[in-house]
Amino acid sequence: MATIRRVAIVTGGSRGIGRAIALRLGADGHRVVVNYRAEATAATEVVDAIAAAGGEARAVKADVAVAGDVAQMVEATLTAWGRVDILVNNAGIARDGLVLRMDDEAWNQVIAADLTGVFLCVRACIKPMVRQRWGRIVTVGSVAGLTGNPGQTNYAAAKAGVVGLTASVAKEVASRGITANVVAPGLIATDLTRTLDERARQRIETQIPMGRMGTPEEVADLVSFLVSERAGYITAEVVRVDGGLAAGA
Ligand code: NDP
DSSP states (O other): OOOOOOEEEETTTTSHHHHHHHHHHHHTTOEEEEEESSOHHHHHHHHHHHHHTTOEEEEEEOOTTOHHHHHHHHHHHHHHHSOOOEEEEOOOOOOOOOGGGOOHHHHHHHHIIIIIHHHHHHHHHHHHHHHHTOEEEEEEOOTHHHHOOTTOHHHHHHHHHHHHHHHHHHHHHGGGTEEEEEEEEOSBOSHHHHTSOHHHHHHHHHHSTTSSOBOHHHHHHHHHHHTSGGGTTOOSOEEEESTTTTTTO
């Protein structure tokens, strides 16, 4: 029997962790939709890199916080390749600030992108997955959602939210061959963390038992396994990739 060529959607696949995941899934032989919100050039560069390595990918613009955009992204995927097997909810933003000074906009934007966006993508992809009797959903959470973090009430609330969302979805669709898991990175070197001032970065690094930030590729390796055939009995799980930062959480 010929192996099925899996089709993966990686949200926020144009930069950082999502870029590394898209490249890895492409190298694993999956067809990849590289989703982005604004930076078309970065997404095209990822698509070209996947193609240069012998894979197949296409860039699709969609804001994950907008239901119509998400519906169009899934429709475009089905039109191009006829199935959706893997959803990696990676797109996310941070708008940090102490709760006392956090304005409604900072709260709403982060909840919209990091929590509502996950819901909208899961809802849109679950139908084809149920029809196929196979699916893999991996959501990129954060250790902040497990431990909390000063200055990140919005972000930590969204990232804690995806844990409950994932456990519920996992239970709803387990009998259909669909798994849903969360990977929770610690501090990973990307544009998101580049804005940290040097002192804050050093302070956090001293708290990491491994003494260094992680790389996007180290997160991608875990995602690659969780979306594979081999991970079929792992669901509703949260796996930290944090060098021990949140050990025990
Ligand atoms: P980056 O800022 O480097 O990249 C974010 C990506 O998400 C970009 O491709 C961006 O696309 C996309 N994106 C943002 N908002 C939306 C949206 N509304 N719709 C579609 N795409 C969107 O972030 P990271 O790679 O660092 O983070 C990726 C994920 O990992 C996030 O969920 C983040 O919370 C999580 N994470 C990161 C950690 C870290 O230390 N870096 C630690 C723990 C978790 P565009 O450029 O087009 O806007």
